[in-house]
Amino acid sequence: MREHVDAARVVELASALIAVDTSNPPGDEAKLGGILKDALGPWRPAWAEVEPAPGRLSLIARVAPSGGTGRPTLIVNGHTDVVPAVASNWAHDPFCPSVEGDRLYGRGAADMKGGLAAAICALDALRAAGQEPSCDLVFQLVADEERGGALGTRALLEAGHLKGDACLVPEPTSLAVSVAERGLLQGRVRVRGRPAHGSRPREGVSAVEHAARVVLALHGADFGGPEHPLLGKPTANVGTLRAGTTVNVVAERAELGFDRRLLPGTSLEEALAGLRSRIDAAGVEGLDYDIEVDDFGEGSEMSPAHPFARLVRQAVGAVTGQEPATVGMTFTTDARFLRNQAGIPAVVCGPGDIAQAHGTDEWASISQLVDATAAYAELYRSFGA
Numbered sequence: 001m002r003e004h005v006d007a008a009r010v011v012e013l014a015s016a017l018i019a020v021d022t023s024n025p026p027g028d029e030a031k032l033g034g035i036l037k038d039a040l041g042p043w044r045p046a047w048a049e050v051e052p053a054p055g056r057l058s059l060i061a062r063v064a065p066s067g068g069t070g071r072p073t074l075i076v077n078g079h080t081d082v083v084p085a086v087a088s089n090w091a092h093d094p095f096c097p098s099v100e101g102d103r104l105y106g107r108g109a110a111d112m113k114g115g116l117a118a119a120i121c122a123l124d125a126l127r128a129a130g131q132e133p134s135c136d137l138v139f140q141l142v143a144d145e146e147r148g149g150a151l152g153t154r155a156l157l158e159a160g161h162l163k164g165d166a167c168l169v170p171e172p173t174s175l176a177v178s179v180a181e182r183g184l185l186q187g188r189v190r191v192r193g194r195p196a197h198g199s200r201p202r203e204g205v206s207a208v209e210h211a212a213r214v215v216l217a218l219h220g221a222d223f224g225g226p227e228h229p230l231l232g233k234p235t236a237n238v239g240t241l242r243a244g245t246t247v248n249v250v251a252e253r254a255e256l257g258f259d260r261r262l263l264p265g266t267s268l269e270e271a272l273a274g275l276r277s278r279i280d281a282a283g284v285e286g287l288d289y290d291i292e293v294d295d296f297g298e299g300s301e302m303s304p305a306h307p308f309a310r311l312v313r314q315a316v317g318a319v320t321g322q323e324p325a326t327v328g329m330t331f332t333t334d335a336r337f338l339r340n341q342a343g344i345p346a347v348v349c350g351p352g353d354i355a356q357a358h359g360t361d362e363w364a365s366i367s368q369l370v371d372a373t374a375a376y377a378e379l380y381r382s383f384g385a
């Protein structure tokens with residue numbers, strides 16, 4: 001299949017997508033609508049649009065070459081937003097894509113405009129090979145993944161668009177097959193003390209002292225439970241700490257910001273209870289605190305032995321000559337909406353190294369973009385065949 005991929009076209013489409021700045025915030029993904037409609041236009045898809053806020057456009061394109069005669073549906077879900085880039089830190093212009101050797105540079109090259117281009121160009125590769133998809137394909141080109149998906153895949157879910165038999169998410173995994181993701185809970189523990197003169201520290205209650213004990217209770221703590229074979233154990237990082245007003249006052253307030261990573265199946269309530277039990281187990285006398293939640297996304301997984309995971313491994317292996325690794329990811333993607341809320345098996349597998357995602361001078365390997373294009377073509381051909 002690889003020989004049927006038009007590498008120049010993949011790079012051209014990825015570059016066209018990168019050149020449109022869809023940094024989120026503000027996103028403004030509608031700016032990409034024209035390019036995406038042109039790219040998929042030759043396949044004469046049935047289009048649907050979801051735009052829950054001005055400019056926050058998600059496009060849905062159903063490609064049904066045989067006119068849709070009860071064939072299985074494969075969803076390809078990919079996000080069109082990117083994280084912002086501080087151009088002054090880049091040696092390359094983040095929104096003026098450039099090619100150097102085997103590398104395509106630009107914001108989104110790896111995460112995940114390169115993957116989108118590969119998923120679309122796979123249709124051309126398949127046709128060049130004289131074949132057609134064995135399934136109906138639904139491209140969900142969604143907004144807002146980088147900020148949790150409320151205005152993207154979640155909006156599609158609420159509008160009833162998450163329907164299909166399986167889902168491919170072309171996020172960067174270096175073409176490894178990811179079937180599981182940790183969830184996250186980010187928030188702040190706010191600790192209250194009682195002020196006193198700094199010369200008499202034991203006459204007050206120091207929020208700094210209590211916050212320090214809370215940090216020791218949480219940071220790097222073992223939250224118990226068995227280790228997940230792909231995701232390890234749940235974790236907590238205390239990333240920020242703000243406390244006190246001045247040196248000669250016993251601190252009245254402290255606030256520590258935490259980032260918990262969770263295993264699939266852990267609810268928000270359970271995650272909070274886990275935090276509280278660790279804090280309470282520290283036995284800090286007179287500790288007065290509450291927890292403010294800033295962000296929560298549940299973990300998700302599907303069986304590595306699921307036939308769809310096997311099919312994706314075969315498609316990648318057919319192109320690279322090597323069965324790809326089956327992995328879990330330490331962070332969340334939109335795959336969780338498919339797996340958890342829609343009950344659809346979703347595999348994350350795409351070109352580009354996750355180490356490049358969100359970084360400066362982000363790049364994707366062009367040969368891997370071509371591999372991905374060929375692997376997706378294999379998948380479109382074999383799914384439902």
Ligand SMILES: [Zn+2]
Binds near residue numbers: 111145172
């Ligand atoms: Zn991404």
